[in-house]
Amino acid sequence: MPELPEVETMCRGLRPVIGALINRVVDPKCTYRPVVCEPSMRSLAARLRGQAITGVSRIGKRVIIETQRWSLVLQPKMTGLVSIEEPPSREHVRLILELSGCEPESVTFWDRRGLGTILLIERDQVVSRLVTGKLGPDALVISCQEFTSRLSSTRRPIKVALLDQKIVAGIGNLYASEMLHAAGIDPCASSAAIDSRAYARLHAEMLIILNLAIQYEGSTLSDGTYRNALNQAGSYQNEHKVYDRAGQPCPTCGTGPIQRIVQAQRSTFFCATCQRP
Numbered sequence: 001m002p003e004l005p006e007v008e009t010m011c012r013g014l015r016p017v018i019g020a021l022i023n024r025v026v027d028p029k030c031t032y033r034p035v036v037c038e039p040s041m042r043s044l045a046a047r048l049r050g051q052a053i054t055g056v057s058r059i060g061k062r063v064i065i066e067t068q069r070w071s072l073v074l075q076p077k078m079t080g081l082v083s084i085e086e087p088p089s090r091e092h093v094r095l096i097l098e099l100s101g102c103e104p105e106s107v108t109f110w111d112r113r114g115l116g117t118i119l120l121i122e123r124d125q126v127v128s129r130l131v132t133g134k135l136g137p138d139a140l141v142i143s144c145q146e147f148t149s150r151l152s153s154t155r156r157p158i159k160v161a162l163l164d165q166k167i168v169a170g171i172g173n174l175y176a177s178e179m180l181h182a183a184g185i186d187p188c189a190s191s192a193a194i195d196s197r198a199y200a201r202l203h204a205e206m207l208i209i210l211n212l213a214i215q216y217e218g219s220t221l222s223d224g225t226y227r228n229a230l231n232q233a234g235s236y237q238n239e240h241k242v243y244d245r246a247g248q249p250c251p252t253c254g255t256g257p258i259q260r261i262v263q264a265q266r267s268t269f270f271c272a273t274c275q276r277p
């Protein structure tokens with residue numbers, strides 16, 4: 001968290017700043033664990049001052065604020081948030097862009113745990129720095145054929161392979177569990193052993209779930225960290241079938257209970273009845 005639907009919601013919430021001028025870049029001198037910033041905050045501020053924002057986009061789980069020359073890449077990782085609203089707390093604000101020429105007065109990058117990153121690169125470096133060899137096609141646009149061929153080329157358990165951003169970009173721990181459940185696939189199954197019919201189901205369920213989660217403006221978990229652009233909780237958490245529901249009856253088959261296992265140091269939630277080996 002945040003995953004594709006949450007980051008997409010952040011990007012959509014930032015649209016009102018397109019066309020605005022960056023008057024000043026403020027380093028709030030956060031005293032908690034610092035986020036990684038490249039280049040230094042001082043040179044980043046000098047490069048962005050006076051630039052107009054020409055676009056906002058998403059690559060995988062990153063927010064990109066564009067000017068004619070630069071791409072400001074904000075990676076929220078576990079607890080980050082990019083917003084035009086008042087952040088959840090002042091002391092965890094990591095970067096502020098003060099704006100003019102639009103309704104929002106600023107964009108803030110907030111990160112409670114400080115695991116996020118700030119990167120400023122020339123726009124024409126985005127693909128070579130962030131995509132080539134690092135990010136697969138985006139989960140919202142990958143074709144079923146490419147999805148199947150990329151995943152079936154690894155023997156890792158399907159749940160673990162889905163989290164590999166080199167295979168497909170944007171899926172994280174929460175939505176991986178949900179889409180495997182919807183497709184009725186055992187999270188421990190070897191990716192190489194899943195047949196093409198099951199992959200077609202998984203691809204279809206992925207699109208349904210991610211698009212629905214975007215409509216619901218993402219999932220706000222019990223830690224309350226993630227907020228939509230208007231500083232309200234998302235609502236897709238109310239639609240979760242398995243994630244963080246260990247011990248509860250499965251809402252799909254009515255039996256369950258939902259089980260929790262650990263795969264590659266991450267929790268996986270599934271129903272052993274709906275998702276047979």
Ligand SMILES: [Zn+2]
Pocket residue numbers: 250251252253254255256271272273274275
């Ligand atoms: Zn079930």
